[in-house]
Amino acid sequence: xxxxxxxxxxxxxxxxxxxxxxxxxxxxxxxxxxxxxxxxxxxxxxxxxxxxxxxxxxxxxxxxxxxxxxxxxxxxxxxxxxxxxxxxxxxxxxxxxxxxxxxxxxxxxxx
Amino acid sequence: xxxxxxxxxxxxxxxxxxxxxxxxxxxxxxxxxxxxxxxxxxxxxxxxxxxxxxxxxxxxxxxxxxxxxxxxxxxxxxxxxxxxxxxxxxxxxxxxxxxxxxxxxxxxxxxx
Numbered sequence: 001x002x003x004x005x006x007x008x009x010x011x012x013x014x015x016x017x018x019x020x021x022x023x024x025x026x027x028x029x030x031x032x033x034x035x036x037x038x039x040x041x042x043x044x045x046x047x048x049x050x051x052x053x054x055x056x057x058x059x060x061x062x063x064x065x066x067x068x069x070x071x072x073x074x075x076x077x078x079x080x081x082x083x084x085x086x087x088x089x090x091x092x093x094x095x096x097x098x099x100x101x102x103x104x105x106x107x108x109x110x111x
Numbered sequence: 112x113x114x115x116x117x118x119x120x121x122x123x124x125x126x127x128x129x130x131x132x133x134x135x136x137x138x139x140x141x142x143x144x145x146x147x148x149x150x151x152x153x154x155x156x157x158x159x160x161x162x163x164x165x166x167x168x169x170x171x172x173x174x175x176x177x178x179x180x181x182x183x184x185x186x187x188x189x190x191x192x193x194x195x196x197x198x199x200x201x202x203x204x205x206x207x208x209x210x211x212x213x214x215x216x217x218x219x220x221x222x223x
Contacts, residue, residue: 034211034212041217042216043201043214043215043216044201044214046213049211099144101154
């Protein structure tokens, strides 16, 4: 089982809809969680970080963390075609040194 | 401007010819890391460094070397490149290992 799992997609949503991206992780002691956006051929760009259970909102983005169920999600409200990219979930185990990335979910927002 | 820089951005080379990809950050970050990204395989960590003179292997270290003589620089060395090292390489840095990482623009390497 991979340490950080994401559905590879593509996830296709119409412009203006809510896009919901999910990520599950295997290490129960993980403490730090990050969402990155990556356009094709470009470097990953940090969108959100979340460290405690619950929701964290930043503009059109909301990260949700549920440590008991070991999942973290990213909601994108009012999706725009410019949101079309691959979204990477990253988890940092408390006891380890390595930030572990999921394989990414490709999001397509159709006008 | 706070940033991570990598050079070169693009490189085409031949098998066996030693090369170095440089990485530099101006944020006084302690933690630096190298990743490679291949289609269908996602980001895989090659090496990381917790601080000056402290480096360790990631998931795919074979065929690579690194050094951390100064806090700001973390070069990636391929002593004898092979075609299976053709990939997109990213350097990243963070304040500590548990903080968010900031990525350089990437180096696209082709080994023929």
